[in-house]
Each structure stands twice: as structure tokens, then as C-alpha cells.
Amino acid sequence: MRKKLTSLEQLRAAAVEARGLIAQVAGTAAEAIEELAERKQDAAAAVTMEQVAAAIESAVTAAMEEAY
DSSP, rough: OOOOOHHHHHHHHOOOOOOHHHHHHHHHHHHHHHHHHHHHHHHHHHOOOOHHHHHHHHHHHHHHHOOO
């Protein structure tokens, strides 16, 4: 293994590059979290098939009772 000294300038450049990459990852993570939160809200407002079936059954039953 070669013993090569790393200069302070190289370390600073690496730190600056790492900060940029960290900021990019943080931004992407924030966007993903926001998207998941929006999907969760959409899912909470969604109507299930059970709810649709119950509404149809209720409407048909009411219509049949009215007819007779």
C-alpha cells in the first residue's frame, strides 16, 4: 500500500463535494417524504369497495321499500 499524504486542500475539496452531495440527498429525501404524505392523505380520502357496496345496497333497499 502506498503511503501518500493527503494535502489539506484535497481534504477541503472533498469536504465541499461531500456537503453538496449531502444537500442533494437531503433534498431528494424531503421530496420523497412530501410525496408519501400526499399519498397518505389521498388514501385517507379514498372510498373503499366495501363503502361503495354498502351505499349501493342501501340505495337499492330504499328504492325497493318505496316501490312496495
